[in-house]
Amino acid sequence: MKRIYIIILLVTGLFSFAGMVYAEPREETEQTIAQLQERLSQLNDEISTTVVQQAEQEQQIQTLNQELAAQEKKVTNMTDKLMQLEKEIQARVRSIQLTDANQKATFFQIDGWAKMLSSVKGIEAIRKTDAARAKEYTELVESITKQQKELEQKQATYAAVQQELRATIEKQTASKEQLEKELKDNKELLAQIQEEEQQQEQALKAEQDALWQQVVLGQTLSTEEEVTEKAQDIILTAKQYLGVPYVWGGTSPAGFDCSGLMQWVFAQNGISIPRVSQAQQASIKEIPISEVQPGDLVFWGRPAHHVALYIGDGYFIQAPQPGETVKITHSSWYPFESAGRVLN
Template sequence: MKKFCIAVLLLGLGSLLGSQSVYADPKEDTQASIDQLQERLHQLNDEISVTVVQQEEQEQAIQDLNQSMTTQEQKVADMTEKLAQLEKEIQARVRAIQLKDADQKASLFQLDGWSKTLSALKGVESVRKTDDARAKEYTELVEKITKQQKLLEKKQQDYQAAQQLLQATIEKQTNSKEQLEQELKDNEELLAQIQEEERQQELALKAEQEVLWQQVILGQSLSTNEEVGDKAQAIILSAKQYIGVPYVWGGTSPNGFDCSGLMQWVFAQNGVSLPRVSQAQQAAVKEIPISEVQPGDLVFWGRPAHHVALYIGDGYFIQAPQPGDVVKITHSSYYPFESAGRVLY
């Protein structure tokens, strides 16, 4: 990542030293440190955003599993109650049959021995002869309860696994936040330098950005006069509405966006569906050479991607950068993207 003002300083210093330079340039070391820091910060922010999204999905899955378990428990309870009623009816029927059988009067069924009686061949045959439908219903109901009970046990296991996965996700998110806080604490001076460089570049390029917007509205790219497609133009102008919206980990609405949440939102506003996170967005689009990038394409950092933005023409892109910042326009001379992908054909 080559910052504009740093590049100028390096150029000036290089011309003074000429070809005789032997030692590493301190400015180059500083720039390398800035690049590495920015990379780590974006990776950590992406990890946090991804785990926030995962946490939301897992919490919803747990809620759905809980509801499903409640439904399943009620189903088992209803079937068990129906079975109990059927057992009473069968028991009464068996006793009635026995009372009619003079040879069996001495062995009347005990009230608490109905299950053993039903398992005896003579008793079952008697029930089937007198009420085959009821006996069949009893057998099928027992099988259904057994099946439903196993289903309930599986749901309970899934619920426990989902709870464990959620806990692991929260722990990962906590660790990433702690690492991020430590990086910020350890690199206060570099961060201040990055912020100042970015502020200076934004001021220097502000007038050019205004011209760029006018060209986009006219459907043209600033430097090439190449036409900007209607869909790309609509998406870019949609994204422009959210400049100034704060960065929020896992954010997917105008209340706050993360990088991929912003992309998903503005494309969805124009009838184009994108996956939720930057890695999935990178995998979903058609990769193109950076030299062929056009307004409306997505640009990425990392493979798999840990950051994504919307290319709007002439080296500019709209991004949701990081916590403490807002949706903004940035030039690739300040933060060069590493790959690009086409969504619109």
């Protein structure tokens, strides 16, 4: 009798342990954990987005610098040409003055060459002797005026982009400070989350391995989700980057953020999608979560602050956050909120 009782205790203990491994985070902390994950994800997305914006703005400033230099050179060259043309016209007018005594007094009464050229008599005299030169002068003045306006517009654009860059950096700094505060204030809870997530990953490892075999062989998954050939290629491409570190604004195998990983993986398969998660969510066809298939994108937030690649049976590949690497996660641990289809 005693032996039977011991066996019952052992069996009960085993089931209790299994329940601990597969269980969701404890009920009393589940909402707190979900809220923390949401805040951290939003902050990381804000930082990644501002890193992308900063790179774009810095590139724009560099381009504008080159355009401004070219525009300034163009205006300078045209002004030099105008001054040379004025000297030539001045010489021509003096020649006319010497040969036409009747017009001599009129020309000397005009104050400055610009006024002289606006004078009907002056214009007529120059046109009679050198119409092409007078036309060139007029067109050059108009062109310089136009180029000067373009230069002023570029200068205004340059100043505006510099202001945007300063605002972007300020926002990025504020987001980083807030993220550091959240991490510091929730150090114990984050350690608990990490431990429980690792337990779940280990518990579901066999299922992950089986899932990969199904994907590689193009088989129907246990949930009867279809794996198309294109989805299979995309999923296997994403698998190559498991273990790559998360990097804010990362878009290459040296380091990815969540949307950078998605953009890279699809690009390797000849499919172009936008850069950031919000734009990715907005650009593709939304589908009900109940209809999600391998190769679809799954999102958190609206507008999205996180994105991942669904690979089947509730799993997705994601670049989670700083300090972590590209990995596979199950939706029971981190449920996605919406889905979209890139593949037809």
